[in-house]
Amino acid sequence: MSTVMNRATDHLNKQIDNRENRAAKLAGARGSAANTKLLLQNISKVYGDGDTSVKVLDQISLEVKAGEFVAIVGPSGAGKSTFLSIAGALLSPTSGQIWIGDQEISQLPEKKLNQIRLDKIGFVFQSANLIPYLSVIDQLILIGELAGKSRKESHAKAVQLLRELGLGHRLKHYPDSLSGGERQRVSIARAWMNDPEIILADEPTASLDSERGRAVVEMLADEVKQRGKAAVMVTHDHRMLDLCDRIVYIEDGKLSEREM
Amino acid sequence: MFLAIREMKHAKTRYLLISLIMVLIAFLVLFVTGLAQGLSYANASSIQNMKADYLILQQDADHRLNRSMITEDTWKQIQQASSDQQGVELNPLSVKMTSISRVDDTKKIDATFFGIDPEGSLAPVIKEGRLMAAGADHEAVADKTFADKGLKLGDMIEDQASGQQYELVGFTEGQSYSHTPVILMSFKGLEATEAGRPATVGSAAYNAVALSGSKTIADQITNKVQGIEIVNKDTALKGIPGYQEEQGSLLMMIVFLFIIAAFVLAVFFYVITIQKMNQFGVLKAIGAKNSYLARSLVLQVLTLSLVCLAISILLTYGVAMVLPDSMPFQLNTSVVAGCAVLFIVVSLLGSLLSLFRVVKVDAIEAIGRAM
Numbered sequence: 001m002s003t004v005m006n007r008a009t010d011h012l013n014k015q016i017d018n019r020e021n022r023a024a025k026l027a028g029a030r031g032s033a034a035n036t037k038l039l040l041q042n043i044s045k046v047y048g049d050g051d052t053s054v055k056v057l058d059q060i061s062l063e064v065k066a067g068e069f070v071a072i073v074g075p076s077g078a079g080k081s082t083f084l085s086i087a088g089a090l091l092s093p094t095s096g097q098i099w100i101g102d103q104e105i106s107q108l109p110e111k112k113l114n115q116i117r118l119d120k121i122g123f124v125f126q127s128a129n130l131i132p133y134l135s136v137i138d139q140l141i142l143i144g145e146l147a148g149k150s151r152k153e154s155h156a157k158a159v160q161l162l163r164e165l166g167l168g169h170r171l172k173h174y175p176d177s178l179s180g181g182e183r184q185r186v187s188i189a190r191a192w193m194n195d196p197e198i199i200l201a202d203e204p205t206a207s208l209d210s211e212r213g214r215a216v217v218e219m220l221a222d223e224v225k226q227r228g229k230a231a232v233m234v235t236h237d238h239r240m241l242d243l244c245d246r247i248v249y250i251e252d253g254k255l256s257e258r259e260m
Numbered sequence: 261m262f263l264a265i266r267e268m269k270h271a272k273t274r275y276l277l278i279s280l281i282m283v284l285i286a287f288l289v290l291f292v293t294g295l296a297q298g299l300s301y302a303n304a305s306s307i308q309n310m311k312a313d314y315l316i317l318q319q320d321a322d323h324r325l326n327r328s329m330i331t332e333d334t335w336k337q338i339q340q341a342s343s344d345q346q347g348v349e350l351n352p353l354s355v356k357m358t359s360i361s362r363v364d365d366t367k368k369i370d371a372t373f374f375g376i377d378p379e380g381s382l383a384p385v386i387k388e389g390r391l392m393a394a395g396a397d398h399e400a401v402a403d404k405t406f407a408d409k410g411l412k413l414g415d416m417i418e419d420q421a422s423g424q425q426y427e428l429v430g431f432t433e434g435q436s437y438s439h440t441p442v443i444l445m446s447f448k449g450l451e452a453t454e455a456g457r458p459a460t461v462g463s464a465a466y467n468a469v470a471l472s473g474s475k476t477i478a479d480q481i482t483n484k485v486q487g488i489e490i491v492n493k494d495t496a497l498k499g500i501p502g503y504q505e506e507q508g509s510l511l512m513m514i515v516f517l518f519i520i521a522a523f524v525l526a527v528f529f530y531v532i533t534i535q536k537m538n539q540f541g542v543l544k545a546i547g548a549k550n551s552y553l554a555r556s557l558v559l560q561v562l563t564l565s566l567v568c569l570a571i572s573i574l575l576t577y578g579v580a581m582v583l584p585d586s587m588p589f590q591l592n593t594s595v596v597a598g599c600a601v602l603f604i605v606v607s608l609l610g611s612l613l614s615l616f617r618v619v620k621v622d623a624i625e626a627i628g629r630a631m
């Protein structure tokens with residue numbers, strides 16, 4: 001009796017799964033048309049295995065469209081960084097699909113992911129992410145080097161980006177002679193260097209006081225709007241949230257959208 | 261390359277210091293190599309310069325020229341064994357280590373007597389004076405280091421052991437054996453030093469026979485004649501008293517220097533790599549490929565070792581120029597090139613450990629995670 005019931009529910013579940021999959025694919029196909037920059041479908045992440053396994057993310061989905069600036073908040077250890085790493089092709093999910101722009105990346109090998117990160121994603125890390133022996137301008141030119149662009153082209157683009165972010169007078173400085181805010185601005189400029197689909201930032205203001213932090217986030221928000229790209233930012237600082245278009249809350253492995 | 265060069269420019273002191281160490285090590289490698297070659301020449305130039313391909317020695321003589329004995333009988337067999345072959349030249353040779361002095365002086369000088377056929381191809385190239393006459397049993401030609409010791413043409417020298425006296429009629433060069441200068445004379449002249457000793461039955465006529473000819477001829481003689489052994493000149497060199505020990509210890513020093521160079525570079529780049537783990541994470545996160553980072557590291561190692569090699573080669577030749585002539589030092593281009601190639605290979609080997617670490621860095625290191 002109960003087995004029949006189980007089988008029935010199994011069948012039903014499968015149908016639902018199939019429908020969801022189709023929906024997901026549709027969403028993906030639609031995504032590019034509707035300018036979806038990032039799409040995560042049913043992402044789960046389990047760390048470890050057996051007795052010690054921890055399910056950090058449980059069937060999470062998120063869509064970020066062009067021009068959107070999304071904030072991710074949640075208690076420490078909730079899985080924010082994990083989420084961002086998966087979205088940024090740095091970590092592969094246990095299950096689920098990821099589209100960046102119109103490309104599905106969850107099945108790609110490590111080498112391809114490298115290229116995806118180089119072409120489509122811009123990162124702004126918490127701190128200490130500039131290369132200490134490169135001058136401000138070289139930090140940006142490096143991205144062009146990695147992508148095989150000409151030095152001249154990279155240089156022109158780097159100068160323009162740095163000017164936009166108010167760093168025109170710091171081109172030849174090394175990271176150790178910059179203030180914390182300036183360093184983060186260089187990071188942001190670097191993140192834009194490859195003209196990415198999406199910018200991912202993990203606590204970009206953690207090492208700054210709130211005034212400087214706010215200025216940095218404002219710049220990030222402006223650039224997103226201007227270029228029609230997207231950004232996802234993990235933050236602990238609730239005073240930044242009014243600069244974002246959407247706020248997503250992570251807790252107990254689940255995602256929930258919060259109204260502003 | 262973008263990263264490699266900028267990093268070296270930025271951390272100048274660090275790379276200058278390591279360069280200094282590498283220059284010193286490379287210099288030592290070259291210098292000791294030059295010394296080893298120089299000593300080898302000073303030790304045994306008579307064998308190195310000998311116009312022969314092989315030496316025929318008595319079996320079980322440990323490849324030692326002065327221990328080997330070739331009887332008149334064996335000599336005849338050797339001649340017969342190769343008589344059907346073209347392009348063969350056989351020249352018997354006798355060796356006797358002794359000490360001499362000038363007749364009117366008591367100061368003794370170590371020397372080695374070589375008994376040869378003055379009309380054969382072992383006859384020395386004369387630099388001064390003339391060759392001993394074929395039949396003369398009291399004429400001798402000496403290595404020109406004797407001239408540095410105050411001997412002149414026409415001087416009479418006396419063998420300390422037998423009291424036999426010889427007239428110096430000529431000087432040659434590049435003739436040393438076991439670090440003693442060689443005095444060449446006819447077989448008759450050398451036999452005179454044995455005069456007065458009881459002649460044993462079948463006593464040795466010669467110590468060795470120098471053979472010019474192909475490997476096939478050498479093999480043919482070995483097969484036909486009992487109780488002999490044919491060795492090439494390298495093996496014969498090792499049979500010179502003290503030669504192998506001397507070259508062996510120098511070779512050990514050179515090998516150790518290479519190992520030290522590998523380790524110094526390995527440790528240096530390893531420590532730097534470990535320090536940069538986080539940077540490598542960031543670089544990989546922003547899209548740098550393993551191959552790019554690996555090339556960058558290899559380029560740094562290559563630049564460093566090439567620059568250091570160039571400096572140390574110049575330094576070595578500079579020092580060699582101011583060395584006194586009496587210092588045994590010899591460095592030819594092919595040996596320097598060999599050392600240089602080996603040095604670069606060793607440097608690259610030293611960087612393998614770091615390469616391995618760089619490749620293993622995970623891009624995820626860049627993102628802050630709850631640890």
Ligand SMILES: Nc1ncnc2c1ncn2[C@@H]1O[C@H](COP(=O)(O)OP(=O)(O)OP(=O)(O)O)[C@@H](O)[C@H]1O
Nearest residue numbers: 047048056075076077078079080081082083629630
């Ligand atoms: N490599 C790992 N292996 C095992 N567990 C991990 C690993 N990385 C993270 N975790 C666990 O996953 C959970 C989520 O980590 P994560 O770094 O994503 O949290 P977070 O939300 O970014 O926290 P914080 O706000 O403190 O930065 C944590 O409980 C952490 O212990």
Ligand SMILES: [Mg+2]
Nearest residue numbers: 081628629630
């Ligand atoms: Mg985190």
